[in-house]
Amino acid sequence: MKLSFLDFEQPIAELEAKIEELRYVGTDKAVNISEEIGRLEEKARSLTETIFSQLTAWQIAQLARHPQRPYTLDYVERIFTEFEELHGDRRYADDPAIVGGIARLDERPVMIIGHQKGRDTGEKVRRNFGMPRPEGYRKAQRLMELAERFKLPILTFIDTPGAYPGVGAEERGQSEAIARNLMVLSQLRTPIICTVIGEGGSGGALAIGVGDHVMMLEYSTYSVISPEGCASILWKSASRAPDAAEAMGITSKRLKLLNLIDQVIPEPLGGAHRDIDATIAAVRQALAESLARLDSKRIDDLLKTRYQRIMNYGVFKG
Amino acid sequence: MNWFEKLLPSKIRTEGGRKKSIPEGLWTKCNSCNQILYRAELERSYGVCPKCGFHERIGARARLDMFLDPEPRVEIGAEIEPLDFLRFRDSKKYRDRLIQAQKSTGEKDALVVMTGKVKGLQLVAAAFEFSFMGGSMGSVVGERFVRGANICLERGIPLVCFSASGGARMQEALVSLMQMAKTSAVLARLNAKGIPFISVMTDPTMGGVSASLAMLGDINAAEPNALIGFAGPRVIEQTVREKLPEGFQRSEFLLEHGAIDLIIDRRNMRDKIHGLLAMMTKRPPA
Numbered sequence: 001m002k003l004s005f006l007d008f009e010q011p012i013a014e015l016e017a018k019i020e021e022l023r024y025v026g027t028d029k030a031v032n033i034s035e036e037i038g039r040l041e042e043k044a045r046s047l048t049e050t051i052f053s054q055l056t057a058w059q060i061a062q063l064a065r066h067p068q069r070p071y072t073l074d075y076v077e078r079i080f081t082e083f084e085e086l087h088g089d090r091r092y093a094d095d096p097a098i099v100g101g102i103a104r105l106d107e108r109p110v111m112i113i114g115h116q117k118g119r120d121t122g123e124k125v126r127r128n129f130g131m132p133r134p135e136g137y138r139k140a141q142r143l144m145e146l147a148e149r150f151k152l153p154i155l156t157f158i159d160t161p162g163a164y165p166g167v168g169a170e171e172r173g174q175s176e177a178i179a180r181n182l183m184v185l186s187q188l189r190t191p192i193i194c195t196v197i198g199e200g201g202s203g204g205a206l207a208i209g210v211g212d213h214v215m216m217l218e219y220s221t222y223s224v225i226s227p228e229g230c231a232s233i234l235w236k237s238a239s240r241a242p243d244a245a246e247a248m249g250i251t252s253k254r255l256k257l258l259n260l261i262d263q264v265i266p267e268p269l270g271g272a273h274r275d276i277d278a279t280i281a282a283v284r285q286a287l288a289e290s291l292a293r294l295d296s297k298r299i300d301d302l303l304k305t306r307y308q309r310i311m312n313y314g315v316f317k318g
Numbered sequence: 319m320n321w322f323e324k325l326l327p328s329k330i331r332t333e334g335g336r337k338k339s340i341p342e343g344l345w346t347k348c349n350s351c352n353q354i355l356y357r358a359e360l361e362r363s364y365g366v367c368p369k370c371g372f373h374e375r376i377g378a379r380a381r382l383d384m385f386l387d388p389e390p391r392v393e394i395g396a397e398i399e400p401l402d403f404l405r406f407r408d409s410k411k412y413r414d415r416l417i418q419a420q421k422s423t424g425e426k427d428a429l430v431v432m433t434g435k436v437k438g439l440q441l442v443a444a445a446f447e448f449s450f451m452g453g454s455m456g457s458v459v460g461e462r463f464v465r466g467a468n469i470c471l472e473r474g475i476p477l478v479c480f481s482a483s484g485g486a487r488m489q490e491a492l493v494s495l496m497q498m499a500k501t502s503a504v505l506a507r508l509n510a511k512g513i514p515f516i517s518v519m520t521d522p523t524m525g526g527v528s529a530s531l532a533m534l535g536d537i538n539a540a541e542p543n544a545l546i547g548f549a550g551p552r553v554i555e556q557t558v559r560e561k562l563p564e565g566f567q568r569s570e571f572l573l574e575h576g577a578i579d580l581i582i583d584r585r586n587m588r589d590k591i592h593g594l595l596a597m598m599t600k601r602p603p604a
Contacts, residue, residue, distance in 0.1 A: 162353030163529075165557050170567060173577045174548040179502055183534055186503035187510065202486075203498060203529045203548070210499045224486045224495040224526070229553075234408035234488060247406055248491040261486040262491050310503045311464060313496035314457035317396040 003274070006062045012051065012130040012270075015044040048270050054190075055219075058242035061227055061252050063219040064198050065161075068273035071130075072099060072114030072157040075197065079284045080105055080112065086146075088139060092172060093164065095136030097128045097160070098208070100143040102152065105287065111147035113140050113208050114157030117198070130199075131164035134177035137207050140162075141181050144188055151293055153191040162224060163204030178207040185210035186310055191302060193287060193296040196220045196270075212306050213290045214260075216252035217283070218267040222260075223250040260313070263290070340582045348372055364584045373541050373584055375521055376446035377423070378430040381480050385443055385588060394442070394469060395462035404491055406582045412489035422518040427458035428483070431466035433475075437592045437604050440473070442466045445480040446520075446527070453483035455527050455590035456490040460497030463531060468502040469513075476514040476595050481532040485525020487502035498530035505534045516581065516591060517571070519546045537594060538578040546577075 005013035019040050022033055048275065055063075057299060063069070076083050078102035088094040100113040118124035146156045163174055185192065187210075192211030200209065200222030223230075223245075231237060231243035249255065252264040267285050268275035294302065346357050350372035360367070364384050365374040365560040382391075406412040420426060428450040433442050444466050446453040463479070470477045480590045486494040508515050517535030519528070521544035529548050532538075540546060555562055572578045582590045592601060 054393060094603065163514065165553045167554060167558060167566070170547050170549065171575050173533075173575070175546075176533040176577060178529040178548070179498075179531070179533040182499050182502035182530055183509070186499065187506045202495060203526055205436060206495055206531075210503075222492055225488055230488050236409075244408070247404070248488070249404060250492070255492060258493070260496065304461045307378055307381065307503060310496075310499050313493060313500050314461050315401055315403040315493060316457045316461055316489075317399040317401050 004068060006066065008051065008059050011071050012044055012048050015040060015047060016141060020042065052269060056242065057245035057249065057251050058227065060219050061221050061245050063271045064221045066273050068270060069198055070272055070276050072116045072159060072197065074276065075105065075157060075280055076112055077284060078280045086143060089135040090144060091135065091138060093135045095133050095139060096126055097130050097132040098136035098139060099139055105291065109152055111143055111152045111154045113143055113154060115160040115214065119157060126166055130160045131162060132204060133164050133166070133169045134172040134174050137177035137181050139186055140208050143183055148188050148190045151190060153193065153294070155287060156192070156194045156211065158200050158205045158209055159198035160201045160204045161199055162201035181207040182210055186307065187303065189299050189303065192290065193290050195283065196222050201226060207251040210310065212294055212302055213262050215263040215265055215286055216255065217265050217272060218252055218260050219271050220252060221250040223248050224253055328374045340570060349374060366584050371542065373521065373543065375448055375482065377449060378425065378445040381445040382430060382432055382443055385389050386432065386436060387438070391432050391434040394433060395465045398458050398461050399426045400456060400458045406489040415451060415489065423447055424449045425450050428453045429459040429462045431462045433469060436588055437485050439592055439601065441476045441478055441595065441596055443478045446482040450484040451487060454487035455483060455497050456487035456494045457497065460500045463501050470513050471507060471511060474513060476516065476599065477508060478516045478518065478591060479531060480518045480520055481523045482520045483527035484525060485527055489533055495526065498526050501531040502534060505531060514595055516594060518583060520544050522546065524550060539580050539582050540572065540578050541584055542569055544569045546572055
């Protein structure tokens, strides 16, 4: 697949294009220009390093939404075996914006729940751009309780712009569906590991984001409202989204400093989509390690720690 | 919305009209039916228009005052105050917004919690102050709610919360989102212990507050015609690009769609809540 570049990556894109061109010429005329290609590749790499060492929060938000970024099912396919997708909330429908099912991580059976975005137009629409409706959250809740019943650890993958703001979603109780998940997750008697892989959009993300170990990929984001939403309310203009992104501190680095997440999983140079194998290997390793750590704890202790951690959220005087 | 209101910046729109629940002066006008009302009469009927039954928005203290027995009342968590820990700045500094809100409302933050009694039945009651930054939920709101709920856990007494909120407080960023998890988690404990929680949603209860504590009542109640939902009507309209149905996201709409148990007129609030709690805790009728 041809790489697509974001606005701030244009200098890199130009270099990469030049390299491609040279390669083409090289095969064509059998002139030895590998030295020149090597030089340009090195230049592209160091340029990428420079640009990526000083990314703004808004640029990271663009990366988190990158159309080529790996989505939940990409991880599921390549990390787990025997994945069986389980569908439906048993009440109304199956919401394709949230996927879930049982699979094995190495030998170990686990429950997977994650937001799922679509790759092409048709799938994007079918998956509603990863914006779940109440039935999605209720499916998630059903799978959480199923996992508890059979003592399967839960691994969630978070990647949503937010819960869907639609008429039907409101009619079927979007608020209640999210709230219920928060309540259930806080007491669920099984280990829960949450990984933000792309966009952690507000309550729609948190509804599968309460757990014992919360990780974020380096260039993912997690925020109470989208930068655009925040900007249009507080700055009265969605075009101030970069300012809102900065002010809210939506990046993994900031959130780790604020102690709101436990671990940042580093991404390859240029972002997850530049080396999907490396990204998925890193996530796999982080999952296996944290699962082993949580496994060594008694479930009562785990619940106590989880509860205490939730109660500690908040910064105030007095 | 008419053409003139559209011209106004949204800030002016929300703060005008309805917010001035009980304005100065001897006479006032109902915000719904435009009837001229004698102010003392409106106060006597708890901010409900005696002519059309419209429920004016009321402040947190007025709310608790009309709900609780006069004695005893003990405020919980009054010493907790908000902090601008992110040095958040949009068109204004969060710090300045806080100071301004504190001045105009006399509150330190957007939730007031008290232990007290309703017709002799001990409970903890919490009420959102919508005029304090739109009743938004940040660290202080979450912590006060939890401290109130913890008293319920210790003493085995019920919790009642009157919500009125635009949602999470953006100026506290992700920390405010986590208050949804925090308030929901403490409610899970009440739930497990069989301690009743009655949630009364008042106008408006939106976003992160509706998607956490407000929808988690053993009984979910609402005042008439309150706007209740996850996403705001304007956001939905922009997303679906169609006109929203009449009465969308109003209490009566939620009742019809199965989201709430009942609608309670403010003038009957004490009686109704007491009656429900007395039955839930197996006490004799009043």
